[in-house]
Amino acid sequence: MSGVEQATGVQQEQVPVTDRGRRTRAALLQAGRELFEERGWADVRIDAVAERAGVSHGTFYTWFDSKESLLRAIVAVVVEDVFTATTVGPRLPPDAPYARIEAANRLYLTAVTRHARILRVLDSLADTREEFRRLRVDVREAFVRRGMEGLVRLQELGLADGALPPRATASALGAMVESFAHLWQDPGEHLDEDAAVDVLTRLWAGAIGLPRSAWPDGASRRPT
Template identity: 40%
Template sequence: MSEQPAARKDVVPALADTSGLKEPPTTRRGLRTRAALVASARTVFERDGFLASRLTDITAEASCSTGTFYTYFNSKEEIFLAVMEAARDEMLHPGMPHVEEADDPVAVIEASNRAYFETYKRNGRLMRLQEQVATIDDDFRRRRLERGEAFARRNAKSIQKLQEDGRVDATLDPMMTSRALSGMVSRLAYSSFALGENWSVDDLVETSTRLWANALGLTAER
């Protein structure tokens, strides 16, 4: 497989391909109706799961007819993509921020972990829904993997910069380390906020940050 151009390595792909969706309405009423359908679909999907949800459940939640639904969407799959698109900015997490030379890397890791856990807590049911759809939709699964890879590369670049500055164990492979530690944080979040283990954000941040720091060989700002 050929290497991707360097300029594109950190580009985070969209979670869903919405290019095939119908053009959005141009009237205020149409925009309100479409938005109500998307919000209702998210409620139904999170409540019942993707497979068990029916179009009639969505239209009932939105207090509109099936005919109105088909004005804006062709299928349950299409409105699911619209739900993911609407939640994109809310769920997007940039990974570990770039670490400037003067920054305390442990503090940066802590802030990044806190932002991730808080975002996950707000969207736990939608995260669980993503896991379900990824098992039945190959394109959606591929896009999830691509997004995870992009975030891992961002974190790996930060780890490599810390290695070059002599602040992190130079024997660690940056990409493998990023994948391992990011996977740990992701699984903690999923177990707590999607599956209902219900650990507090503070406890998750404290433990995950300490594990990140210990794994990288960071102790304190030098």
């Protein structure tokens, strides 16, 4: 199980024991998430986080060691959520590959969309801070691994292009799905969730060479 065991850094964040403490910490977490989403990393001051959480500046440090530490805590939730969404899908039969791909895409697309803003913040730090680069990778990891395993299985069954290197392929297609979540934000790309999932699944299935015969009727013959 990747991506969840990162928490053991150097300094442990304080863990609240009283109810009041729990509430304060939660408020800071919430305020931090909102602000990061609104303004990005660099433009968020600890001051602002504390203020929005309704506590004094100093209190922030009762619960978090640093600004980084706050983001780490926020991202931990995200990693967990994406991981869960990716892993705990409906258990579809192995002989329905298209439906499996579709289900995985939908879950990942919605999960990533849910966290699109905070993931962008993470991205902006991933460039220089090794720790966050790892976290960024962790978010993707479960999905990529799942895609990779699925691909291998299909290749073994002769249902996917055997020439494709599994890991790289899964990475590339995973990136494709994820990029969709971000492009969605922009005006100009207007698709509802079903349409988006449909497009992504078609691209994916076609890309790995899943034979049209294995596509559902609606998908393979869909008109323009």
